[in-house]
Amino acid sequence: xxxxxxxxxxxxxxxxxxxxxxxxxxxxxxxxxxxxxxxxxxxxxxxxxxxxxxxxxxxxxxxxxxxxxxxxxxxxxxxxxxxxxxxxxxxxxxxxxxxxxxxxxxxxxxxxxxxxxxxxxxxxxxxxxxxxxxxxxxxxxxxxxxxxxxxxxxxxxxxxxxxxxxxxxxxxxxxxxxxxxxxxxxxxxxxxxxxxxxxxxxxxxxxxxxxxxxxxxxxxxxxxxxxxxxxxxxxxxxxxxxxxxxxxxxxxxxxxxxxxxxxxxxxxxxxxxxxxxxxxxxxxxxxxxxxxxxxxxxxxxxxxxxxxxxxxxxxxxxxxxxxxxxxxxxxxxxxxxxxxxxxxxxxxxxxxxxxxxxxxxxxxxxxxxxxxxxxxxxxxxxxxxxxxxxxxxxxxxxxxxxxxxxxxxxxxxxxxxxxxxxxxxxxxxxxxxxxxxxxxxxxxxxxxxxxxxxxxxxxx
Numbered sequence: 001x002x003x004x005x006x007x008x009x010x011x012x013x014x015x016x017x018x019x020x021x022x023x024x025x026x027x028x029x030x031x032x033x034x035x036x037x038x039x040x041x042x043x044x045x046x047x048x049x050x051x052x053x054x055x056x057x058x059x060x061x062x063x064x065x066x067x068x069x070x071x072x073x074x075x076x077x078x079x080x081x082x083x084x085x086x087x088x089x090x091x092x093x094x095x096x097x098x099x100x101x102x103x104x105x106x107x108x109x110x111x112x113x114x115x116x117x118x119x120x121x122x123x124x125x126x127x128x129x130x131x132x133x134x135x136x137x138x139x140x141x142x143x144x145x146x147x148x149x150x151x152x153x154x155x156x157x158x159x160x161x162x163x164x165x166x167x168x169x170x171x172x173x174x175x176x177x178x179x180x181x182x183x184x185x186x187x188x189x190x191x192x193x194x195x196x197x198x199x200x201x202x203x204x205x206x207x208x209x210x211x212x213x214x215x216x217x218x219x220x221x222x223x224x225x226x227x228x229x230x231x232x233x234x235x236x237x238x239x240x241x242x243x244x245x246x247x248x249x250x251x252x253x254x255x256x257x258x259x260x261x262x263x264x265x266x267x268x269x270x271x272x273x274x275x276x277x278x279x280x281x282x283x284x285x286x287x288x289x290x291x292x293x294x295x296x297x298x299x300x301x302x303x304x305x306x307x308x309x310x311x312x313x314x315x316x317x318x319x320x321x322x323x324x325x326x327x328x329x330x331x332x333x334x335x336x337x338x339x340x341x342x343x344x345x346x347x348x349x350x351x352x353x354x355x356x357x358x359x360x361x362x363x364x365x366x367x368x369x370x371x372x373x374x375x376x377x378x379x380x381x382x383x384x385x386x387x388x389x390x391x392x393x394x395x396x397x398x399x400x401x402x403x404x405x406x407x408x409x410x411x412x413x414x415x416x417x418x419x420x421x422x423x424x425x426x427x428x429x430x431x432x433x434x435x436x437x438x439x440x441x442x443x444x445x446x447x448x449x450x451x452x453x454x455x456x457x458x459x460x
Contacts, residue, residue, distance in 0.1 A: 100296035136258035166200035196413035230459035256445030373436035
């Protein structure tokens with residue numbers, strides 16, 4: 001039942017997303033458009049790039065315009081006579097109205113702020129690190145695409161081998177049943193053939209599930225299903241690394257590996273943080289200029305006890321003011337905050353230096369591992385090709401022995417399993433060889449779409 005469901009799922013996927021056969025470079029180009037992680041990295045880079053104009057703004061003049069207007073009305077009861085303490089017999093109360101308008105313009109310019117100058121210089125390094133991280137993520141995408149691509153091919157090879165084994169065991173089971181019916185073999189031979197066929201059916205179900213998982217991993221990157229992928233050509237060129245010297249690759253990696261470059265820039269930024277923290281003890285000098293214009297008017301009205309009102313004169317007021325000031329700020333004591341920030345930046349700088357050493361060692365390990373992977377995979381491919389040829393020859397001999405009664409059905413099943421393992425191992429070694437080529441160049445910091453195009457030329 002599970003096998004039927006998986007088959008229906010694969011058929012549905014093929015029906016809905018049928019495309020022409022696609023190569024590695026085409027899949028990568030689709031990943032550049034559809035992979036969320038690369039779009040996220042690009043957005044983060046653009047966000048980080050804004051540190052430069054923000055740092056520059058601290059050294060540029062700041063101009064501010066402000067204005068306000070008000071309209072007030074107030075009423076008060078009759079004032080009390082200061083002698084008798086009784087309400088004024090003439091004035092029952094009074095009202096007042098007033099309006100005012102104020103506009104001001106202020107200009108502030110930093111004359112000297114060493115921390116601001118250092119922050120502007122540091123912004124270039126921050127952007128450089130962001131560019132390096134983005135390039136590193138692009139290389140990671142190439143590796144992720146290639147890994148998912150070849151995982152699908154490996155899963156397809158496994159499924160094809162399991163299906164071929166199942167069909168061969170089906171034929172053997174039919175033949176065994178016919179020979180048992182005419183009395184040529186015992187029932188145990190039939191049972192052995194049936195057990196082998198049942199195992200093959202289970203293997204097909206498992207390989208179908210493996211293929212579905214591999215296709216889902218590729219879909220996660222490009223947001224679409226690809227059913228037909230190009231496979232490596234039969235005469236796949238087995239090229240040794242150029243230069244064929246692991247120490248040369250390690251030396252190149254120590255200079256060009258993107259993760260290592262990023263960690264070194266981070267260490268430089270941490271050193272700048274120390275200088276910026278220390279500059280908090282330096283004086284700062286700023287220039288300020290302002291101009292303002294104020295206008296207003298007010299009027300009071302006295303309400304009489306006997307009726308009527310006495311309106312006072314309209315009083316107008318206004319004026320302008322402007323000024324220029326030069327401010328010097330010298331920090332003398334901040335409660336130990338500056339000292340603590342300096343020490344904190346020193347510790348962080350130590351951590352970044354240790355991170356550089358850690359990444360350098362990791363880079364050397366990955367480079368040597370990828371180099372040895374390429375070299376060893378070449379020998380393994382050649383060895384597995386011989387194993388596959390020998391396994392096929394042994395299978396033919398075992399099947400011939402079974403026909404004349406010299407071999408049992410178990411022997412045939414074992415020989416078929418050997419061929420299946422040899423086929424999948426041989427194909428897997430070829431995929432691993434191609435992946436190690438890419439990983440070696442990634443470790444050396446030289447991986448580019450041209451490398452994917454080179455491998456894509458070896459697919460058909």
